[in-house]
Amino acid sequence: MRSYPAILSSLFHHRIFSRFRRTISLQSPATVTTPMAATAEDSLRRALADKQSTIDAHGSAIRQLKTSGASKSEIDDAVKALNALKLEKTSIENQLKASISGDANGSAISRDAFRQAVVNTLERRLFYIPSFKIYRGVAGLYDYGPPGCAVKSNVLAFWRQHFVLEEDMLEVDCPCVTPEVVLKASGHVDKFTDLMVKDEKTGNCYRADHLLKDYCKDKLENDLALSADKAAELKHVLAVLDDLSGEQLGAKIKEYGIVAPDTKNPLSDPYPFNLMFQTQIGPSGASTGYMRPETAQGIFVNFKDLYYYNGNKLPFAAAQIGQAFRNEISPRQGLLRVREFTLAEIEHFVDPDDKSHPKYSEVSNLEFLMFPRDEQMSGQSAKRLGLGEAVSKGIVNNQTLAYFIGRVYLFLTQLGIDEERLRFRQHLPNEMAHYAADCWDAEIESSYGWIECVGIADRSAYDLRAHTDKSGVALVAQEKFAEPKEVEKLVITPVKKELGLIFKGNQKMVVEALEAMNEKEALDMKATLETKGEVEFEVCTLEKTVTIKKSMVSISKEKKKEHQRVFTPSVIEPSFGIGRIIYCLYEHSFYMRPSKAGDEQLNVFRFPPLVAPIKCTVFPLVQNQQYEEVAKQISRSLTAAGISNKKDITGTSIGKRYARTDELGVPFAVTVDSTSSVTIRERDSKDQIRVNVDEVAAVIKDVSEGRCTWADILQKYPAHTSASADE
Amino acid sequence: MRSYPAILSSLFHHRIFSRFRRTISLQSPATVTTPMAATAEDSLRRALADKQSTIDAHGSAIRQLKTSGASKSEIDDAVKALNALKLEKTSIENQLKASISGDANGSAISRDAFRQAVVNTLERRLFYIPSFKIYRGVAGLYDYGPPGCAVKSNVLAFWRQHFVLEEDMLEVDCPCVTPEVVLKASGHVDKFTDLMVKDEKTGNCYRADHLLKDYCKDKLENDLALSADKAAELKHVLAVLDDLSGEQLGAKIKEYGIVAPDTKNPLSDPYPFNLMFQTQIGPSGASTGYMRPETAQGIFVNFKDLYYYNGNKLPFAAAQIGQAFRNEISPRQGLLRVREFTLAEIEHFVDPDDKSHPKYSEVSNLEFLMFPRDEQMSGQSAKRLGLGEAVSKGIVNNQTLAYFIGRVYLFLTQLGIDEERLRFRQHLPNEMAHYAADCWDAEIESSYGWIECVGIADRSAYDLRAHTDKSGVALVAQEKFAEPKEVEKLVITPVKKELGLIFKGNQKMVVEALEAMNEKEALDMKATLETKGEVEFEVCTLEKTVTIKKSMVSISKEKKKEHQRVFTPSVIEPSFGIGRIIYCLYEHSFYMRPSKAGDEQLNVFRFPPLVAPIKCTVFPLVQNQQYEEVAKQISRSLTAAGISNKKDITGTSIGKRYARTDELGVPFAVTVDSTSSVTIRERDSKDQIRVNVDEVAAVIKDVSEGRCTWADILQKYPAHTSASADE
Numbered sequence A, B: 001m002r003s004y005p006a007i008l009s010s011l012f013h014h015r016i017f018s019r020f021r022r023t024i025s026l027q028s029p030a031t032v033t034t035p036m037a038a039t040a041e042d043s044l045r046r047a048l049a050d051k052q053s054t055i056d057a058h059g060s061a062i063r064q065l066k067t068s069g070a071s072k073s074e075i076d077d078a079v080k081a082l083n084a085l086k087l088e089k090t091s092i093e094n095q096l097k098a099s100i101s102g103d104a105n106g107s108a109i110s111r112d113a114f115r116q117a118v119v120n121t122l123e124r125r126l127f128y129i130p131s132f133k134i135y136r137g138v139a140g141l142y143d144y145g146p147p148g149c150a151v152k153s154n155v156l157a158f159w160r161q162h163f164v165l166e167e168d169m170l171e172v173d174c175p176c177v178t179p180e181v182v183l184k185a186s187g188h189v190d191k192f193t194d195l196m197v198k199d200e201k202t203g204n205c206y207r208a209d210h211l212l213k214d215y216c217k218d219k220l221e222n223d224l225a226l227s228a229d230k231a232a233e234l235k236h237v238l239a240v241l242d243d244l245s246g247e248q249l250g251a252k253i254k255e256y257g258i259v260a261p262d263t264k265n266p267l268s269d270p271y272p273f274n275l276m277f278q279t280q281i282g283p284s285g286a287s288t289g290y291m292r293p294e295t296a297q298g299i300f301v302n303f304k305d306l307y308y309y310n311g312n313k314l315p316f317a318a319a320q321i322g323q324a325f326r327n328e329i330s331p332r333q334g335l336l337r338v339r340e341f342t343l344a345e346i347e348h349f350v351d352p353d354d355k356s357h358p359k360y361s362e363v364s365n366l367e368f369l370m371f372p373r374d375e376q377m378s379g380q381s382a383k384r385l386g387l388g389e390a391v392s393k394g395i396v397n398n399q400t401l402a403y404f405i406g407r408v409y410l411f412l413t414q415l416g417i418d419e420e421r422l423r424f425r426q427h428l429p430n431e432m433a434h435y436a437a438d439c440w441d442a443e444i445e446s447s448y449g450w451i452e453c454v455g456i457a458d459r460s461a462y463d464l465r466a467h468t469d470k471s472g473v474a475l476v477a478q479e480k481f482a483e484p485k486e487v488e489k490l491v492i493t494p495v496k497k498e499l500g501l502i503f504k505g506n507q508k509m510v511v512e513a514l515e516a517m518n519e520k521e522a523l524d525m526k527a528t529l530e531t532k533g534e535v536e537f538e539v540c541t542l543e544k545t546v547t548i549k550k551s552m553v554s555i556s557k558e559k560k561k562e563h564q565r566v567f568t569p570s571v572i573e574p575s576f577g578i579g580r581i582i583y584c585l586y587e588h589s590f591y592m593r594p595s596k597a598g599d600e601q602l603n604v605f606r607f608p609p610l611v612a613p614i615k616c617t618v619f620p621l622v623q624n625q626q627y628e629e630v631a632k633q634i635s636r637s638l639t640a641a642g643i644s645n646k647k648d649i650t651g652t653s654i655g656k657r658y659a660r661t662d663e664l665g666v667p668f669a670v671t672v673d674s675t676s677s678v679t680i681r682e683r684d685s686k687d688q689i690r691v692n693v694d695e696v697a698a699v700i701k702d703v704s705e706g707r708c709t710w711a712d713i714l715q716k717y718p719a720h721t722s723a724s725a726d727e
Helices: A004-008 A039-067 A072-124 A146-165 A180-186 A208-222 A228-243 A246-255 A296-301 A303-309 A373-377 A387-392 A399-415 A462-471 A496-515 A519-532 A578-589 A625-640 A654-662 A693-704 A710-716 B004-008 B039-067 B072-124 B146-165 B180-185 B208-222 B228-243 B246-255 B296-301 B303-309 B373-377 B387-392 B399-415 B462-471 B496-515 B519-532 B578-589 B625-640 B654-662 B693-704 B710-716
Strands: A128-130 A142-144 A177-179 A193-198 A205-207 A271-274 A278-280 A288-291 A316-325 A340-350 A367-371 A383-386 A422-426 A438-446 A449-458 A477-494 A534-539 A544-549 A553-567 A570-577 A590-594 A601-605 A616-620 A645-647 A668-672 A677-682 A688-692 B128-130 B142-144 B177-179 B193-198 B205-207 B271-274 B278-280 B288-291 B316-325 B340-350 B367-371 B383-386 B422-426 B438-446 B449-458 B477-494 B534-539 B544-549 B553-567 B570-577 B590-594 B601-605 B616-620 B645-647 B668-672 B677-682 B688-692
Touching (some): A039 A072, A039 A228, A072 A128, A072 A208, A072 A578, A072 A601, A146 A316, A146 A340, A146 A399, A146 B146, A177 A180, A180 A296, A180 A462, A193 A208, A193 A246, A208 A228, A208 A246, A296 A316, A296 A340, A296 A462, A296 A570, A303 A316, A340 A399, A340 A578, A367 A387, A373 A422, A383 A387, A387 A399, A399 A422, A399 A449, A399 A570, A422 A449, A438 A578, A449 A578, A462 A570, A477 A496, A477 A519, A496 A544, A519 A534, A519 A544, A519 A553, A570 A578, A578 A590, A601 A654, A616 A625, A616 A654, A625 A645, A625 A668, A625 A693, A654 A668, A677 A693, B039 B072, B039 B228, B072 B208, B072 B578, B072 B601, B142 B146, B146 B340, B146 B399, B146 B578, B180 B296, B180 B462, B193 B208, B193 B246, B205 B208, B208 B246, B296 B303, B296 B316, B296 B340, B296 B462, B296 B570, B303 B316, B340 B399, B340 B578, B367 B387, B373 B422, B383 B387, B387 B399, B399 B422, B399 B438, B399 B449, B399 B570, B399 B578, B449 B578, B462 B570, B477 B496, B477 B519, B496 B534, B496 B544, B519 B534, B519 B544, B519 B553, B570 B578, B578 B590, B616 B625, B616 B654, B625 B645, B625 B668, B625 B693, B668 B693, B677 B693, B693 B710
Parallel strands (some): A367 A422, A616 A645, A616 A668, B367 B422, B616 B645, B616 B668
Antiparallel strands (some): A128 A142, A177 A288, A193 A205, A193 A271, A367 A383, A422 A438, A449 A570, A534 A544, A590 A601, A668 A677, A677 A688, B177 B288, B193 B205, B193 B271, B278 B288, B316 B340, B340 B570, B367 B383, B422 B438, B438 B449, B449 B570, B477 B553, B534 B544, B668 B677, B677 B688
């Protein structure tokens, strides 16, 4: 029996980019999310070990032959055989190496090279810049340079259009500085931690799980003598790494003899480090504050006002875009794990008894890669699934959750995320807080693997209840009945006097636990008390089971007239890591193609116009005052239409100028080669059309803002072909 | 003589919302920015004092009469005369009260009532919400609720269009968390302070200047017995308040016997409190960071990359929109002085030898209220001035500065700021850092007085030099000469051996000061050394004057061939306090008008469509399924066109529904009273036109996005008049 106060005081919950500690047995069968496709490697490790034993045995045999004075030819034959065995061993070693690198490194090599090409381009063209570079930077902090900043603006503007405007959401904007009491209520002050170890001599800090992970990966990749059993053990450790407790991590670190990587000094036991940036609000030093680790809490604490603003009606959604902060112990993975980032979060408040969604039919026909719990547990992979089917089969918990999954799918693919490399992965039972009804992550595949970019969680009533509890302000909704309803109500009346005698100081906790029973629990208890006179009852807040006697509680059902229903709404929360989405978008948009002369590879970002940092460049074909005047005029008309554009009047060859802007992902280039009409070139196809000067701005605006496609335009305007047309 | 190192180590500089301490004599004639229009009050105070003396004298005379045994009638006459004098005194007192309240309170009463009406509406309609309200809030932190958030988005989108896009600026987005070294270089770690006093018993903190200000104002307003001289002194204190040093503030607090307002306990001496929120970056505790107090530093540290991105060409501008943080000691003035706020900053980098601007002619004909230094010093008021004239007369230092002043004027007035309540005030010499060439603040008049909302400063090379100095990375620009130039260069060679003998440990400072002399200073020194053999030389870094002998330095001019010129660009910085602009906009947009029945006053925000949080509401005239269907259809087409809109299908009277949305500043209301055509009502004129259902979205879009005006639309569509037309 789990009681209500226990729910309130329960574990801090998993949310995008955050983690919480669960306990998992290292001996339990692996609950691995990706199947261990390690059979080939396993048998090679076994064969290698076998071969080594054979060689060892053969070695002793030869030594015995020698001591026993065997003939030279006899010994020579034996040595020959031993050498043959050693050759076989080498061959197995090579196969094993190949198998390991095929598993872990093979595609990793090309993945690393690909990532390097993308990242080089991004840094060279100032999509991003390591922050405070002239002061040697700060790990985990990045600036968006001009094109990156424009991409981010475009993504956020589209997010506002696609979610806030389209769904009539209430957008709010709350401060980053947050007083302690709010984050105490949300659980962050106590639970928002990573486990850290310190170099016992220098005091350098490391994430305990990172060190263990690095150790296991290194062993698996480089230690050929590793037994198959040991290899399986290390793989299991890797699989359950996120779920290990501090004690378990510490024990493994000791067992494997892991030391500080920089100094080889011994390490401290792991201990929790809170990931929030702490500060003081005001000058007195009496008021602790934190930089918010997520934007959601600002919405929850305003629930009452927002509900009123919405005319006291459910469902409604509130949204917030803003900075969030996490003081990572040692940030890795470049732009994916940073100390400050932009979140866009939605909190959709809904009646827990009715999670249908009026616009559900608009997404129920969508079909895309989903990775439900069962497929993960049974070692299968993600599969294409109709959203409607997933709901009707009970795979996705409810319509509203499904509606947001569908809308997130549309959002990401319209941005340019490759739908083949996008999947919605359901949380496994052990990943979810117990109060959560269902959680799905939109994961995007990148060179770092599958990255959680959007979390979509049905968090039930947890957050509003936590703040109700802490603030004393009831964050609830009312449903007024058209006419009063007669309802049978469960009445639980703990007999405080009796309880006080037995439980003394713990009386309050027992009373609360009794009062928090749901109907079934209470009626079960009533039945047991009537038959047996007493019952065992678990009080979560005391972490023990107590004996309740018949005299200690009265449980009955009574009829009452009610005029309204008062309840805590459930919240369905889609939470977007904007920086992660943008980074994955960079990888999905990047490709290389040979220059016209074939002497070099040119970089291109195939951003859709919606996302492109600059929509259009304007080039005079040759340096010439007349053409430059036309270029200026076109640029001015584009600017007036709100279309970001760039003139390039340098004398560089047209091919070079195209290449430069392809690398920024500019979708359209206007080349001025006469004063009456000009050409427009599309980036990916390199198609060119001819358009009158005074129509250019309108054409570019239409195709940039999605009112028509390039294909439409190709049909409408004459194609242009010329020697100078292409690079 | 002021030498270069002294410039670098000079005071932290004045910037929007910030302050720095200057020293000013309390005995000096007042350098008051607003003329003391206090003559009437002064003479009343004098008359009151005179009358009191006369009354006192008369009182003694009567006492003498009594002792000397004068006749009853004689005494009665004298008492009569005394009573007449007392009546005259009361009359003067009343005049004085009226004069004071006319000065300080009279309009203040209506100002306060007006502000209360605006603020009540803003809070009730959730334009803003005190943050973390359910936890009793945190002073100086506010949330933007749904309409406020929409207004802010609109203002920022327009800012991007008006500045970034229109001027081809390089927008960047840097983190808020900033390492100490950056803010040490900028001067914030050492100088970004306010003076604070503590209640010596409770430890409560107060801003020293606020306490002194409150004391002076209270005395001036409520102490009628105050002498004219004392009143003048208190007014002078108020005028120079911002410039007082800690010692001066402390002395005044002691002199006036000011105590802690809450407890009447004695106060500590004033001491500086740094206004930055401090935190730790990473887990080690070894790396101090701050939440940035402004966004500008993120641009300065990226100068090198941005200059390269711009093709190594000047001028160019970089821009940034983002959160900034200031840990105010005790925030007052509601939304105007907050602890976290959005800044939008531009850093325009320019050749110090050429501050012309190519688009200057586009603004030079503008005319608006300017308040140059001379007018302030001579007690005049702001006056309408042509921007071109201000530049040609040397009132505004240069074209680029003037260009931005003009663009800021256009930006603010297009948002809806009343141009009669907007002025550009030039900084007085004592307000500017000595390196600044010229500074102007866009000040907007609100119920709090004239509020600095945008600062536009020519900061010369200060910031780039400070970061060059601290980081060792040269933040400079190059001008390549078409052909090498022969230049005469000044060569200053301090003779270190000689200097060392005399100045020992101070040698380095003297050497630096000598090397930092400009050409005129050096040639003057050379001439003096040649005639007199020695010269007095002020070394700012030593804060003293030393004697330089001929043997200590050689100064000569040499001819050299140079291929390029390397220089530190000047920066012109327009810095926008977005929250302040929005608050002033609320006040300028607010008005009240009687309801149709005349029984109540209704609130209206006259936001231009550009700013309005919602562009359009859609109402079915009566509750009716057909009309509701049409309303839905119109709402959908508006949403698809990106126009924020709101349906109201409640059965409330149409007048009430109009009033509700007028209060949110919604400019247009569509009322569905048939299935073929509908009415569109404009908020301020209450004019209505009739438009076909399928044209509605296009009409609203055009007028919302400024492609046409309401007047244009009135001409094009038939007017609609009906009983239900107005409220």
